[in-house]
Structures are given as C-alpha cells and as structure tokens.
Amino acid sequence: MLVLGAVAATAQTLYRWTDEKGRLHVTDTPPPPGGKLLQPRGAPGGAPETAPPAAAEPYALQVARKNFPVTLYTGEGCEACDEARKLLNARGIPFSETFVNNEATLEELRQAVGSNSVPSMIVGSSVQKGFESGAYNRVLDAAGYPKAGVLPPRNQGEPQSAAPGAVVKPVAPEAPLGPYAPGSPPQPRAPKTTKK
Numbered sequence: 693m694l695v696l697g698a699v700a701a702t703a704q705t706l707y708r709w710t711d712e713k714g715r716l717h718v719t720d721t722p723p724p725p726g727g728k729l730l731q732p733r734g735a736p737g738g739a740p741e742t743a744p745p746a747a748a749e750p751y752a753l754q755v756a757r758k759n760f761p762v763t764l765y766t767g768e769g770c771e772a773c774d775e776a777r778k779l780l781n782a783r784g785i786p787f788s789e790t791f792v793n794n795e796a797t798l799e800e801l802r803q804a805v806g807s808n809s810v811p812s813m814i815v816g817s818s819v820q821k822g823f824e825s826g827a828y829n830r831v832l833d834a835a836g837y838p839k840a841g842v843l844p845p846r847n848q849g850e851p852q853s854a855a856p857g858a859v860v861k862p863v864a865p866e867a868p869l870g871p872y873a874p875g876s877p878p879q880p881r882a883p884k885t886t887k888k
Contacts, residue, residue, distance in 0.1 A: 706718055707722055708729075708851065709728055709730055713796055715796060717788055718791075718849075720846075750843070756836040759835070760818075761788065762780065762815050762832075763787065764787050764789045764814075765801050765812040767792045772823040773823070777789070777849075779825055781845055781847060782845050783837070783838075784844055786846070791851040805819045813828060813831070815835045818834070
C-alpha cells in the first residue's frame with residue numbers, strides 16, 4: 693500500500709499549456725481541447741508522462757475535484773502566493789494556477805474574484821482573497837477535500853511568464869473602501885449648528 697502511494701506521487705506530471713487567449717496554466721491534467729501544450733515539467737523529451745490512474749486517487753478527492761475544482765491566481769514575486777501554493781502542495785490538493793502577468797489575466801482575475809488582489813483561490817464557487825492558512829483550510833474542508841496528511845504532498849512550482857521579456861505589471865493591493873476603512877484619510881467634521 694505504501695509503495696503504491698510512493699509510485700503515484702512520483703508519477704505526477706505537471707502540464708504547462710496556454711489557452712486560446714495566450715494565458716499560461718499549470719495543471720496536473722492534460723490541457724482541454726484548444727489548449728496548446730508546452731514542455732511539461734518532469735517529462736524527458738517533451739512527452740507527457742503517464743499520470744497515475746484515477747483509481748489511485750481517494751474517492752473523496754475525485755468527488756471534490758469534480759464538484760469543486762481549485763484555481764489559484766498568483767503574481768510574480770508574491771510571498772503570500774508562494775505560501776498559498778505551499779499550503780495546497782503540502783495538503784496534496786490538485787489545483788490549476790493562473791499567473792497574473794498581463795492585462796488579459798488581470799481582467800480574468802477581476803471577473804473571477806471581483807478584485808485585483810493576489811493570491812486569490814477559487815474552490816468551486818467559493819472565493820478566498822488574500823492568504824490566511826486557516827481560511828484556506830476551512831474552504832477546502834467545506835468542499836470535501838481530504839484533510840492535511842491524507843494525500844501525498846505535491847510539488848507544483850511557480851509558473852514562469854509565458855512571454856520572456858514581457859513587461860509584468862505588479863498587482864497592487866486594493867485601496868481601502870469607505871470612510872472608516874483602515875488607512876483611509878480622516879473625514880472632515882461637519883460644523884456644529886446652534887439653535888436660536
């Protein structure tokens with residue numbers, strides 16, 4: 693039983709592919725029709741390695757993956773993004789990662805999560821902005837993903853920019869909203885009126 697888990701963990705393939713809009717994706721499943729496969733990591737000569745059979749995955753993981761797929765939006769040089777990726781890898785959660793490095797992926801992020809903050813994780817229809825390990829674990833638990841320590845750890849790394857030399861705009865944190873938000877400027881006081 694232990695040998696089967698070790699074989700399944702080493703047979704993991706990461707597929708790097710671009711969609712029809714040129715966005716880079718890194719997944720553990722082959723690209724969908726219309727996706728252009730790039731050199732998969734860990735595969736000699738560009739040929740994809742055979743992924744472990746679906747039966748090697750626990751049933752709970754198969755159901756969670758089908759009903760609540762995990763997508764992580766990240767940016768370059770983002771420490772919180774690295775922590776989010778580490779948590780998903782340590783827990784053994786298969787996920788798709790969208791690297792926000794141009795206007796198209798920034799707009800996709802805004803449409804998906806309603807803001808431009810990275811990291812952002814989508815699990816099914818649940819959105820978790822920013823990174824806080826407890827919140828990530830709660831969302832994954834609610835979706836039915838196996839608890840930490842059940843699945844073998846993964847080693848999905850940070851995706852590289854699809855266009856070498858392309859200008860990558862950093863994703864700025866959102867500005868505070870409302871007059872009482874932390875960091876917002878003080879509001880002027882209304883003059884006192886006296887009754888006569």
